[in-house]
Amino acid sequence: MSIALQNLSIEISGTRICQGLDLEFSTGQVWCVLGCNGVGKTTLLKTLAGLRPPNSGNVRLNGRPVQRVARRQRAQQLSILFQDSDTLFPTTVLETVLTGRHPWISPLRGEGAHDRDKAMAALERVGMAHLAERSMSSLSGGERRRVDLAAVFVQESECVLLDEPGNHLDMHHQVAVLGGMVQQWKSQGGLVILVMHDVNLALRFSDHLLLLFGDGEVEHGPAQAIATETTLTRLYRHRMMSLDSPQGRWYLPA
Amino acid sequence: MSKTATIFPLKISILGFITLAAFVLALTMGSVSIEWAQVLAGVRGEHLSVDYAVVVQLRLPRALNAFVVGGLLGLAGTLMQVLLRNPLADPYVLGVSGGAAVAALLAMMLGWHQGWVSLAAAGGALGSMALVFMLSRGQGDWSTTRLLLTGVVLAAGWGAAVSFILVVSPDTHLRGMLFWLMGDVHESYPGGLRSGILAGALIVALIFARSLNVLTLGELRAQSLGVDTGLVRLGLFLVAGILTASAVTLAGAIGFVGLVVPHLVRIWGGSDHRFVIPASVLGGGSLLVLAEMFSRTLLAPIQLPVGVITAFVGVPLFLLLLRRSTAPVVR
Numbered sequence: 001m002s003i004a005l006q007n008l009s010i011e012i013s014g015t016r017i018c019q020g021l022d023l024e025f026s027t028g029q030v031w032c033v034l035g036c037n038g039v040g041k042t043t044l045l046k047t048l049a050g051l052r053p054p055n056s057g058n059v060r061l062n063g064r065p066v067q068r069v070a071r072r073q074r075a076q077q078l079s080i081l082f083q084d085s086d087t088l089f090p091t092t093v094l095e096t097v098l099t100g101r102h103p104w105i106s107p108l109r110g111e112g113a114h115d116r117d118k119a120m121a122a123l124e125r126v127g128m129a130h131l132a133e134r135s136m137s138s139l140s141g142g143e144r145r146r147v148d149l150a151a152v153f154v155q156e157s158e159c160v161l162l163d164e165p166g167n168h169l170d171m172h173h174q175v176a177v178l179g180g181m182v183q184q185w186k187s188q189g190g191l192v193i194l195v196m197h198d199v200n201l202a203l204r205f206s207d208h209l210l211l212l213f214g215d216g217e218v219e220h221g222p223a224q225a226i227a228t229e230t231t232l233t234r235l236y237r238h239r240m241m242s243l244d245s246p247q248g249r250w251y252l253p254a
Numbered sequence: 255m256s257k258t259a260t261i262f263p264l265k266i267s268i269l270g271f272i273t274l275a276a277f278v279l280a281l282t283m284g285s286v287s288i289e290w291a292q293v294l295a296g297v298r299g300e301h302l303s304v305d306y307a308v309v310v311q312l313r314l315p316r317a318l319n320a321f322v323v324g325g326l327l328g329l330a331g332t333l334m335q336v337l338l339r340n341p342l343a344d345p346y347v348l349g350v351s352g353g354a355a356v357a358a359l360l361a362m363m364l365g366w367h368q369g370w371v372s373l374a375a376a377g378g379a380l381g382s383m384a385l386v387f388m389l390s391r392g393q394g395d396w397s398t399t400r401l402l403l404t405g406v407v408l409a410a411g412w413g414a415a416v417s418f419i420l421v422v423s424p425d426t427h428l429r430g431m432l433f434w435l436m437g438d439v440h441e442s443y444p445g446g447l448r449s450g451i452l453a454g455a456l457i458v459a460l461i462f463a464r465s466l467n468v469l470t471l472g473e474l475r476a477q478s479l480g481v482d483t484g485l486v487r488l489g490l491f492l493v494a495g496i497l498t499a500s501a502v503t504l505a506g507a508i509g510f511v512g513l514v515v516p517h518l519v520r521i522w523g524g525s526d527h528r529f530v531i532p533a534s535v536l537g538g539g540s541l542l543v544l545a546e547m548f549s550r551t552l553l554a555p556i557q558l559p560v561g562v563i564t565a566f567v568g569v570p571l572f573l574l575l576l577r578r579s580t581a582p583v584v585r
Binding site: 046049051071072073074075076078079080082085086087088089090091092095096099100102103105107108110155 | 335336339340341461464465467468470471472474475477478479480481482520521524525526528
């Protein structure tokens with residue numbers, strides 16, 4: 001299982017996100033995409049998921065152009081958590097999580113006990129099982145985020161793309177819920193690509209970094225080699241300092 | 255859903271019971287009181303009485319007509335709301351009924367026969383819907399706001415065209431035109447075509463019900479879950495258009511059923527379309543059967559157009575729902 005970028009160029013309304021990029025994301029890796037607001041992290045993620053065509057070049061999911069993989073098969077292999085979620089009509093927490101099972105249920109059948117068990121287990125994992133029958137509109141931002149994470153979790157795809165998964169989450173949920181899931185995906189041989197704001201959380205979760213500088217320039221590689229004061233200062237256009245502690249290296253804006 | 259899924263059959267049965275009760279009321283109530291023994295004798299072919307004629311030739315066909323029209327409109331409204339990602343949308347908001355009305359009035363002005371007027375209305379409905387979609391489809395992208403605005407503006411345009419036709423038409427046509435505009439049901443049985451369209455659309459919609467659930471979470475989310483959103487939306491457009499055209503040609507412009515019924519159904523039973531779709535058909539059908547009954551009895555012997563009754567019930571109910579809908583829905 002892999003996502004390979006070949007000579008990939010993406011532009012959105014005049015902003016060049018990447019140009020002629022060749023890169024392979026492979027299973028067992030956790031990648032984190034970092035960059036300032038508006039450099040196109042979300043657009044990159046949507047392109048990887050095949051939801052948006054690149055300006056040129058190719059995104060290959062297991063060797064096949066991602067936009068040509070059959071929809072249902074693609075949804076079984078690749079899931080994506082969006083930055084925001086919306087609900088048009090009143091739905092319950094459990095119903096929302098069960099939508100993640102959609103690609104696995106044959107079109108003419110409904111969810112079985114098996115799917116419901118998975119959904120309840122995922123809700124248990126994100127600490128929301130007791131609110132399973134609650135309406136989504138009655139939840140707080142952080143609770144919604146955990147439900148959305150559970151919906152991605154039950155999709156059981158090997159590639160998982162997460163756009164700002166830590167948004168609205170309390171710090172202990174970021175580490176326990178999100179960190180726990182990322183660990184499990186990685187240990188099961190999955191590929192996780194996260195878009196994050198928090199450099200320290202990114203370094204805690206990921207082993208590889210992809211930095212977008214906003215002018216089409218990118219840098220990528222193993223996290224420890226890429227994350228330096230100089231590079232991060234250039235990335236955020238603000239002086240970044242490192243701080244060593246027994247738990248590892250931390251980065252702070254000066 | 256473990257809880258919810260088992261509740262669906264119960265709630266659908268309750269709606270079935272309500273539908274049955276509505277039919278009984280519609281057949282019983284009226285300016286003439288019915289002796290049921292006489293009707294049964296007529297059914298057995300023993301003795302044909304006035305009671306039998308009133309029930310079988312007048313009240314039953316009107317009630318069946320009302321049910322089919324209500325079902326068509328309820329289902330059309332449900333599908334339109336998913337398509338437009340807006341719980342307040344219905345075929346009428348998009349100007350579909352306006353297009354049908356203009357085409358029908360033009361046909362009446364030209365002195366065409368009833369059958370041709372119906373056909374013209376169907377053409378107007380589908381044409382108006384295609385127009386809304388073509389105009390609102392920008393750079394290959396579907397924008398809901400633009401779609402809704404285009405529909406509203408077109409509806410206003412159709413309204414002006416209707417006024418124009420009414421003013422220039424000869425007086426002899428006016429009464430018929432006004433009655434048609436307000437919507438009413440006929441004293442003929444609904445026929446196989448409309449009933450078939452309703453049943454067919456119900457089955458197709460049920461097959462795609464789970465995809466519709468996913469689509470309400472957003473276009474991109476649905477795509478990421480493997481739904482061919484382009485295909486589903488095109489299907490929604492066509493099916494909803496055909497449903498509306500069938501309803502309009504059967505009973506003229508009856509408003510608010512497609513708006514209010516899906517709304518009530520969701521508040522009562524949740525938003526899973528495997529429930530909402532059949533419930534909207536039964537709910538819309540029984541609502542219109544009752545509206546038809548009231549249209550005959552409220553100011554008897556004057557017979558009101560059914561569209562007036564649905565507007566009297568629908569407008570305040572909808573405004574009430576609109577006020578309530580800002581509060582989080584807890585079930």
